[in-house]
Each structure stands twice: as C-alpha cells, then as structure tokens.
Amino acid sequence: MKQYVIDEIRPQDYEKIKTYLDETFSASGLDGLYWLPLDETLLSEVQKAHRDCAPFVISLELTEDRLAGELLVRTRKRVRCDCIQYANKRQRDWLIETMDAMFDQLGIIT
Template structure:
C-alpha cells in the first residue's frame, strides 16, 4: 500500500492531533481511523462520473507515534469499483497540503 507517513510523533502531538481529527472528521467506528473527504474539485474523470460512489475519502490512521495516510482514494459506498484508485498527483498533493496545514495550525513541527 502506498502511504504518506509522519512518524516520531511526541505523545503531546498525538493528543493534540487526536482531538483535532475527532473534531473535524468524527468517529469512523474504528479507534484511530479517520476518513478524510476528498475535495470534489479534484476528482478524476471516472470518480466524477460515479456519483453513486461519492463522496471519496483518504483513510488516515493515528497511532501514538505516527500518523499515516493511505494514498488510495476510497468510497465508503462500495467495496470495489473502478473509481477507487491510487491518488492522482493533484490529489496526493492536495492531501499533503491539507495535512501540512493542520500540523502548522496545531504548531506541530516535523
């Protein structure tokens, strides 16, 4: 699985991130797992066509010492579909920019 990983988090960073992710992305039903909704403006052609599969998400996992993001764009409406695929360069950059903005806002240095 392709991932974007931020490791060597301090315990206080973990607590701060957990609070922020809980507030912004809610409970996924699995502890430490979050669904980051993908901006509709950057969907691939097939993702835009698959309105029944929307919205699309990146999965994020927060552990005490690391935060990782799958680079697979998923739908929560279907287990398998042609619209689920690894992020395009635009989508990948969007995710990294979103995460960097959260870390900056929370004053977490990497």
C-alpha cells in the same frame, strides 16, 4: 499500500492531533482511523462519473507515534469499484498539503 507518513510524534502532540481529528473528520468506527473527504474539484474523470459512489475519502490512521494518510481514494459505499483508485498527482499533493497544514495549525513542528 502507498502512504504519506509523519512519524516520531511526541505524546503531547498525539493528543493534539487526536482531538483535532475527533472534532474535524468522520471516525470510521475503527479506533484511530478517520475519513478525510476529498475535495470534489480534485476528482478524476472516473470518480466524477460515479456519482452514486460519492463521497470520496482518504483514510487517515493515527497511532501514538505516527499519522499516515493512505494514498488510496475510496468510497465509503462500496468495497470494489473502478472509481477506487490510487491518488493521482493532484490528489496526492492535496493530501500532503492538508496533513502539513494541520500540523502547522496545531503548532507541531515536523
């Protein structure tokens, strides 16, 4: 699986990140896994055409020492579909910028 990973998170920073994710994004039902909604302006042509599959999300997985953003754009409505694809360049860049901005906002130096 392709991921953007920020590791070596300090225990006090883990708590900040967890609180932020709990308050900001949808929990997946699995401990430490969150759904980050993908901005509609970033959807690929296939994803735009699959309105029944929307919304599209990227998963964030938080463990005690790392935060990983999966570079797979998925739908929460289906397990398999042509619209579930690895992030294109714009989507990948957006994920990296979003995760980096979260760390900046929380005052965590990476």
